[in-house]
Amino acid sequence: MYEHDKLSALDAITEAQRIAFAPMLFQTALCLRNTGVLDYLDKQGKRGATLRDITNNSNINEYAVSVLLDMGLSGRIVTCKEDHYYIAKVGHFLLHDTMTRVNMDFTQDVCYQGLFSLEEALKAGKPTGLKVFGEWPTIYPALSQLPHAARESWFAFDHYYSDGAFDAVLPHIFAYQPGSLYDVGGNTGKWALRCCQHDNDVSVTLLDLPQQIALARENIEAAGLSHRIGFHAVDMLGDAPLPGEADIWWMSQFLDCFSPEQIIAILNRVAGVMKPGARLCIMELFWDAQKFEAAAFSLNASSLYFTCMANGNSRFYSVEKFCHYLEMAGFRLEKRVDNLGIGHTLLICQKF
Amino acid sequence: MYEHDKLSALDAITEAQRIAFAPMLFQTALCLRNTGVLDYLDKQGKRGATLRDITNNSNINEYAVSVLLDMGLSGRIVTCKEDHYYIAKVGHFLLHDTMTRVNMDFTQDVCYQGLFSLEEALKAGKPTGLKVFGEWPTIYPALSQLPHAARESWFAFDHYYSDGAFDAVLPHIFAYQPGSLYDVGGNTGKWALRCCQHDNDVSVTLLDLPQQIALARENIEAAGLSHRIGFHAVDMLGDAPLPGEADIWWMSQFLDCFSPEQIIAILNRVAGVMKPGARLCIMELFWDAQKFEAAAFSLNASSLYFTCMANGNSRFYSVEKFCHYLEMAGFRLEKRVDNLGIGHTLLICQKF
DSSP states (O other), rough: OOSSSOOOOOHHHHHHHHHHTTTHHHHHHHHHTTTTHHHHHHHOOOGGGGGHHHHHHHSSSHHHHHHHHHHHHHSSSSEEEETTEEOOOHHHHHOOOOHHHHHHHHHIIIHHHTTTTTTHHHHHHHHHGGGGGOOOSSSSSTGGGGGHHHHHHHHHHHHHHHHGGGGHHHHHTTTOOOOOEEETTTTHHHHHHHHHEEEEEEOOEEEEEEHHHHHHHHHHHHHHHHTEEEEEEOOOTSSSSSOOOSSSEEEOOOGSSSSSHHHHHHHHHHHHOOTOOOEEEEEEEEOGGOHHHHHHEEEEEHHHHHIIIIIIOOOOOOHHHHHHHHHHHTEEEEEEEEEEETTTEEEEEOOO | OOSSSSHHHHHHHHHHHHHHHHHHHHHHHHHHHHHHHHHHHHHGGGGGBHHHHHHHSSOOOOOHHHHHHHHHHHSSEEEEEETTEEEEEHHHHHHHHHHHHHHIIIIIIIHHHHHHHHHHHHHSSGGGGGGOOOOOOSSTTTGGOOHHHHHHHHHHHHHHHSSSHHHHHHHHHTTOOOOOEETTTOOOHHHHHHHHOOOOSEEEEEEEHHHHHHHHHHHHHHHHOTTEEEEEOOOTOOOSSSOOOOOOEEEEEEEESSHHHHHHHHHHHHHHHOTTTOOEEEEEGGGGOOOOHHHHHHHHHHHHHIIIIIIIOOOOOOOHHHHHHHHTTTTEEEEEEEEETTTTEEEEEOOO
């Protein structure tokens, strides 16, 4: 995807300035959206609107509208002809596209301020940007206490990217008619519940840290499915023994929380206890498995959220590197399905 | 320049994601530059370098290098082929181009944090972003007390954009053989000194606020040119009488500190006292007078610095609108020279 430098020198120096002033462009786009300018231009359609019209229909003054519109022109968010401004396609997506809105809110409300110290985070191997919200080792225990906008935008982002693929992937998993499934890093129990709703016979065991298990147990009791979902509290990085009865070991956006060495260690332990014929099913977002460059860009950008805000050391991997880790841990790839939900990939593996 | 929407829907949704994650791209570019990754890749040239090589030659670990490189791929700053990374043209400009470096440092050190509250600044009409540096009404009295990096980057930016055009514009002004020149908003006296060095006969009078005059006086005494440069302390927005003896009224990046109404008011007062045959010479940066789109983009982005950090209400204008203000104040444009220095425009005007 990124093998060749396709830009001319002129395009490249232009792009360099777009990068140098990227924070201005980002904030302008956000303000054009949040002050109602884009919405008003959208409603005017091909008639367009003058600076005066737009100002009269917004909650900011003419100077404010004019600096936003001129930066909007440079950002290709709007166009202008004979004193009339028009919403451009980029503006349309900023206004109407859910993915774009979720991404933008996440960047502003969760990441923007903390990203200022990205270099510090990279050097420390810690999410030093998180200090803008308080003193926390990682973002996960902080979630319930983030400022309102940050919390809303975090959950909207998580929901948009995590849950979208469940419907699409269920048939692939249940094609194996598993009697027993381990949900490793089962988190809130959402996937375990979906499995039990999808299939009347499967029994699920959630493997996760004790504090996560406690949370998941509540959700599962509330859903009345305690008789079909069991729990096994375990630190996958520790050396406590693992159970080995599952037909399917399921890991959804779990391994992206770990470094390559940790991924190999975890998978090694799983390989050591898996029963013959059992399968490891991994669902992840990989930047080099995306159909569209926009998606690859988004994933690589989101990795820096992990660096700076989440935990300082996880990321979205490339499927190329990830498959190498699988191999090093003793697995061979049996099947790969790309583009499930919002660009998820399912990797189905067996032990060598 | 921005009359037509040239993007396809696919390009536009890609561009929308580039905007949505623009702060990540900006911080990545900065870190690739500041951690030495770009410099190392530049030195490797066409040989390229592996992730391992790059890590061994930087001051950050492999994880940190890998997230930067992958975002760098998406940002077209680097390319990758067969596990070897190469610096791309964008990366070359980020590393070697003075303008790009000055812009980027200015964005990070002066503007990045304050831009978070752009919407607040637009609504308040005040540079609310400045609060990250302390309690100041505008950035000008704060300059000497900004954090070291912010001060350095501010002056580097100011120097790069303000002084570049002086050499180029002097012959245009002295073609009129002025006996007397008023330097309105003369600031530190730099232009007045240049005039006296360029021409042995001209006498210059600096018109500015009393506190600026005090500063300029020191510089001019130090240069031994007090006998040729006079001072007239005045608030150009007030109603104290102005002197009217000058052959040339010079205003360099002065009017961009004011709103359209204020510009017209100031020019009206000047028109009222100018002697017959005198000329008004204005040097400004106009975004729509630029040869390259990168320059228009940079100026429109820099306007948001004025909004958010400098004073809350000034900006780089379009020459189209600016000429309209000249006309409303009673001036006709006699001559326009574009592309002086770093994209400056000289407007020479006479009274109607």
